[in-house]
Amino acid sequence: MYTIKSGYHWIHNREAPLRHRRSSLLASINKHVWTSIWKLEAPPKIRLFMWCILHIALATRLDLSKRHVNISPISPICNKEDELVEHMLLLCPWVEPVWFGGQLNYKVNRFEIDTHVHSNGVPQIISVWSPPKFAWYKVNVDSSWSSTTKKGHVAAVIRDSNGRFIAARKQSDKALLEGCKPANYLELGKVIIESNSKEVVSSLSNSIYQGRWEMVPVLCKAMNMKGSFQQCLWSWVPRSANRAVDILASVKNLEMSNYTWVERPPSLIVYILKNDGLPCPH
Secondary structure, three states: OOOHHHHHHHHHHHOHHHHHHHHHHHHOOOHHHHHHHHOOOOOHHHHHHHHHHHOOOOOOHHHHHHOOOOOOOEOOOOOOOEOOHHHHHHHOOOOHHHHHHOOOOOOOOHHHHHHHHHOOOOOOOOOOOOOOOOOOEEEEEEEEEEOOOOEEEEEEEEEEOOOOEEEEEEEEOOOHHHHHHHHHHOOOOEEEEEEOOHHHHHHHHOOOOOOOHHHHHHHHHHHHHHOOOOEEEEEEOOHHHOHHHHHHOOOOOHHHOOEEEEOOOOHHHHHHHHHOOOOOOO
């Protein structure tokens, strides 16, 4: 039974890891830092910008993607790493020369920043699957490879804007984007294709020729497939937000290969769909 109270608690629990990270970082900042920011002889917008940086309150691409904005979380400058506040202002290879080439001649200490962000009791953000916008469908894809059998497997799981299971497919193939074919068969209009392969998503979102040359033929097929949808977006997610399809694609479940599920999901991933906090048939 849905209530306003239950909806509030659901959202509150999903955002808990981010709040924990922010509170941990804020607690580690000396009070004199806050005082010095507001006393700076600089325009108010500069002081406010610095305040937002320390509160991790900037609208980075990673944060926007977590808030269901259909945008790639990868930095548009380097096209390699997620656009976190730390990456955008300090760690991006295009940003470091700006610090060193300026009057400060500041050389960014990457180890010190990484240690502050990822250790010392500060938890990393745990990402979970999130539904797309209304009238959109989300297609999660993943693949696996067995060094023993020398065979690959690809899988896809499709859900709608309410988180309802639409279809899934697992087949013996090594081309990741082959898993998107069920979305074609179902004639879905607007789709977001999610994968935890940064290389694939970055190439499809920017240029298919920027990555490895042997991937170009496969990526060309993916671009051609894009034309069969009314709208098609590519999105990167960490493996923690791609768990259902990650398990389905596993080489450990060979008996489930070359099979399609419609309306009712395979029993193997039912508990994962439920753990995503979304409706799923029993």
